[in-house]
Amino acid sequence: MKDGQENINEILNRHVPRVSDEQADAVGERVLYRLHHSTPSAQVERLFEPTVPQRTVIRWWPALIAAVAGILVLVGARVFFRTPSSAVWVDNTPVQTLSDGSRLEIRSGSKWQLETASDGLRIHLNHGSIIVTAARQRNGHLYVRTRDLTVSVVGTIFMVHAGELRSTVHVIEGKVQVRRSEDEVSLLPGEEVSSSPFVKKRINLEVLSWSRNAPSYIAMLSQTPSAPATEVKPKRTFEVTSIRPNTSGINSGGLRVVGDRLQGTGASLRRLLWYAYQPGDAQFLGTQILNMPGWGDVDRFDVDAKIGGEATSVPQEQIREMVRSMLEERFRLKAHRAIRELPVYNLVLIKGGPKLSADQTPPPEKQRYTYFGTEDQMLPRGAVRMFESPYRSAFVGQSIDIATFMSLIQGRADRIVLDKTNFTGLFDIDIQISKDAGPLPPPDTPIPTIFGALQEINLKLEAGKANLPVLIVDSVQRPTPN
């Protein structure tokens, strides 16, 4: 493949918009719901589905069915579903109203039954999810049962999910009692509990995304101060913080500790989030921050925060926590972590992999470093010389292991790179990788992209997908003035 083709290949790989399965599924649920509820025919189907073999009836008496449907639409679905509820229902109608006035929103594919109990109604959720808007119970109770939990309510909105391994209950409004064997717990809005472990915690808003009312539920929850399940430690904060819109046009590329201060010039919201929410030692890219507002990559800010004390002795994780507090306070940030399937690159071998170094003795740990500097410096085995110019990165080293090499190329890829080589040998590298230089003129000598450069040493990046940690922004605003 010619160099030009490689470059357009890289642009396509990097810039074609992609979405995860979860996002596509959430949209699919909404659209399917609208398709079922936006046409008269759908109403016909919905009303007759529980009792009438619709296909036969519609085939023979379309005009009659249409007329009856019209009448039923006028009378309303509630009347239809207020028929005696001792019968068992198992169907996929997305919304149903029970005889006591309670309303069920049922996630497609869910398996459930309804039966009358001596003191009210009982829903058996065998599999899937339902959201119950329980009517105020005058004389009885409404129960929802899964394989391992029982939920009893008086009047509230909550969701129950029955999974293969465990069940969970999530409360949106009101109060519910959840029982597991002999244990019982009360849940308030914004709280959830699962059957294992049977411990209250803050609700994960993602679980509501399939509901057509998800935006209003999330809005309700965001206004409700959820009682934390565990004791809250006082958050670490900066002593003084200044955040101003960047007017200089200078972008220093990130945050850095200078003296007793954390400073950044021209930092975007994504950059701040990326700094604040890096999960431990795992690789974390800006693309793993989801649901960003449009301005999050465009607006630039100058940040100057006083850390206090001996800044150099403050662990990096504590500074990150301070930045998180700053974002919550000044940007009104609400965000949560989750796992999502995202595009990745798998590093694989081609043609047997890199040529092995003559000396396969593992170099001492102290020799495994990266040297940034002039090209004539002699380096020991295991060390890598890294040279950066506006349009290329160069790596030179002897007896390098695959882990070291992975750390070098990760910084040049727009996706997380996973090592799928199972390569245990040591190898020499002398490669150059072109940068996405934008307006800069191309060099006289063509420099391969990362894909081409890797092929020179019998390695290849293959597009794939993997479950990765992500940060999902629930809500955020431009920062408040200083």
Place this chain on the structure above:
Amino acid sequence: MSNATLIDVKREMSSSEFDALFRAHHRLIYRTAYGITGSSEDAEDILQSIFLQLIGRKFPPDLKKNPRAYLYRAAVNASLNSIRAKRRNVQMADADQLPSSASLPEIEPHQTTRKRLLHAISNLNAKAVEVLMLRYVHDYSDAEIAKMLGTTRGTIAVMLFRSRARLKRLMRAKGVEP
């Protein structure tokens, strides 16, 4: 759309079959539309409109024969139509009301590249977009693309090569050096 028409369609496909068709292919359609338009709202509209059109008429033989390929082509065509229609509307708008380039906010280079890429893609023919989206949005191999579109692997390799070359020329014309 009359009730009679809608009910007539139900002879061809039951509700559960319709749901099954939707569930089997909604990801493909939504991802394709998002890959071409770059807009989640537009992609959602396209997903809905494609299935709404299926409700509104008898199902074409091609859909029964190869629903995945049929719906994929529908997604590509609808997405290109959506972008081109929007472009026409913008051109028809009063130029004085459009923001000048001086007043536009600073955009990251990668965003500019994405915009220009999407603009260039919208100027390709539908066949070229079909193969490019299968490769770069859905990560299909040449063989998988060939199977999906009912052609040979060699043809797909040539189409991909030409489509990328055409895309490169279009982006160059827009000032991006691929």
